[in-house]
Amino acid sequence: MKTTPRFLLAGNSSYRNRGCEAIVRGTAAILRRSFGANAQFVLAQFGEKSDLEAQGTAESDHAISHILLSYKKFSTVWLLDQLDRRLGLDTHGRYCMLKHEVGNVCASLQVGGDNYSLDYGRPYMYFNLDDYLVRQSVPVFLWGASVGPFNSDLEFADFAHAHMDKLSGIFVRETRSLEYLRRNGVGKHARLVADPAFAMLPEMPGSKDLPSAALNGNPIGLNFSPLMSRYVTGGNLNAWATMCAQTVVAIMKTSGENILLVPHVFAPQNDDGDFLADVAERVERETRTAVCVTSRELSAAQIKWVVSHCCVFVGARTHSTIAAFSSGVPTLSLAYSVKARGLNQDIFGSLDYCVDPQHATPENIADRTRTLLSDASRIREHLAAKLPAITARAFAAGDILAEFLHARERGHA
Numbered sequence: 001m002k003t004t005p006r007f008l009l010a011g012n013s014s015y016r017n018r019g020c021e022a023i024v025r026g027t028a029a030i031l032r033r034s035f036g037a038n039a040q041f042v043l044a045q046f047g048e049k050s051d052l053e054a055q056g057t058a059e060s061d062h063a064i065s066h067i068l069l070s071y072k073k074f075s076t077v078w079l080l081d082q083l084d085r086r087l088g089l090d091t092h093g094r095y096c097m098l099k100h101e102v103g104n105v106c107a108s109l110q111v112g113g114d115n116y117s118l119d120y121g122r123p124y125m126y127f128n129l130d131d132y133l134v135r136q137s138v139p140v141f142l143w144g145a146s147v148g149p150f151n152s153d154l155e156f157a158d159f160a161h162a163h164m165d166k167l168s169g170i171f172v173r174e175t176r177s178l179e180y181l182r183r184n185g186v187g188k189h190a191r192l193v194a195d196p197a198f199a200m201l202p203e204m205p206g207s208k209d210l211p212s213a214a215l216n217g218n219p220i221g222l223n224f225s226p227l228m229s230r231y232v233t234g235g236n237l238n239a240w241a242t243m244c245a246q247t248v249v250a251i252m253k254t255s256g257e258n259i260l261l262v263p264h265v266f267a268p269q270n271d272d273g274d275f276l277a278d279v280a281e282r283v284e285r286e287t288r289t290a291v292c293v294t295s296r297e298l299s300a301a302q303i304k305w306v307v308s309h310c311c312v313f314v315g316a317r318t319h320s321t322i323a324a325f326s327s328g329v330p331t332l333s334l335a336y337s338v339k340a341r342g343l344n345q346d347i348f349g350s351l352d353y354c355v356d357p358q359h360a361t362p363e364n365i366a367d368r369t370r371t372l373l374s375d376a377s378r379i380r381e382h383l384a385a386k387l388p389a390i391t392a393r394a395f396a397a398g399d400i401l402a403e404f405l406h407a408r409e410r411g412h413a
Contacts, residue, residue: 007042014048017267019265025040029196035398038306039063041061043067049068055060106139111144114339122156131166142167142171148160164186172191177342195394202304217257222313243360263275263293308329311373312332313332315333333353334357335356
């Protein structure tokens with residue numbers, strides 16, 4: 001093992017998605033515990049150059065450096081890639097920005113969470129990166145992820161299973177993924193851990209980013225995402241915003257609690273902040289009551305701190321719910337993906353606190369929120385009993401990774 005352990009973290013999106021940031025923060029905490037406080041991290045991301053340059057400049061962790069993997073047609077990187085493909089040259093092509101990193105890292109971790117699924121189409125972009133790293137003799141691990149299912153694309157499924165079998169290890173964040181891998185013969189190097197975000201510590205925001213009204217009386221925290229319109233209203237964002245406003249009004253009328261809207265993703269065309277500001281305006285027009293929306297300047301750790309002060313939480317974004325679960329807050333998941341169901345199944349042993357898109361009506365969400373409030377004491381006790389083991393599984397991933405790497409070193413000795 002290198003004196004200063006250095007890890008490539010790949011496959012994640014921009015910190016504009018605070019869930020992606022939470023994964024990085026939690027991963028850094030996990031690896032520092034297992035490999036030492038001097039561990040270094042290279043975050044290699046696909047995305048917009050301007051976005052990731054700003055992210056690198058604003059990075060709060062001095063041990064994390066940033067590399068952009070995306071490139072434009074006819075750029076220098078594109079030309080190098082064409083030379084590699086057509087002439088068989090070894091310029092590292094589209095991954096030339098990793099050329100000086102591959103010999104200096106202990107391992108590459110695919111930290112994208114749910115990239116190894118069909119949620120965003122066939123994940124060739126990540127598979128191709130894996131193949132490049134394997135050719136450079138870098139051990140590649142799928143890290144704290146959900147996997148599959150690929151049942152709706154059987155032609156691709158065999159290819160995906162064969163690809164994952166080439167990886168040095170697979171760390172899954174829910175039992176559902178582990179069972180899926182084992183059913184398909186890819187479970188040999190798979191281990192059940194927990195989402196790295198469970199290891200991220202909360203951080204109190206500064207007063208300028210936290211209006212006093214935000215936490216008045218331990219509010220009900222709500223996270224609705226524009227993405228969920230695809231699953232509820234066929235992509236009609238206006239109709240979904242109307243439903244969300246109606247949901248807020250229904251909860252306000254029946255619960256008697258203050259409401260706090262908590263955006264968690266601020267990506268272009270997928271911005272919770274803009275969407276929830278619109279929802280808040282609609283609610284205010286109908287009720288003449290202002291609803292607070294948390295600042296888009298809050299980091300993932302600061303949002304977790306805010307969520308930890310809610311009496312209950314209702315969330316669409318998976319990592320907004322993980323912020324709540326890991327803080328012991330009773331949580332209702334608006335579950336439009338298998339990862340939310342798998343997470344709930346592992347935590348509660350049921351889907352009692354999940355709402356599927358076909359049932360995401362204002363009346364039903366408000367009713368389920370009332371149930372959440374009435375069950376709050378019991379749920380908090382349950383979470384308090386479950387969380388130590390879940391957090392331990394998150395941190396155990398670092399020790400398991402160390403075992404994999406030591407075994408690899410012995411095998412090469």
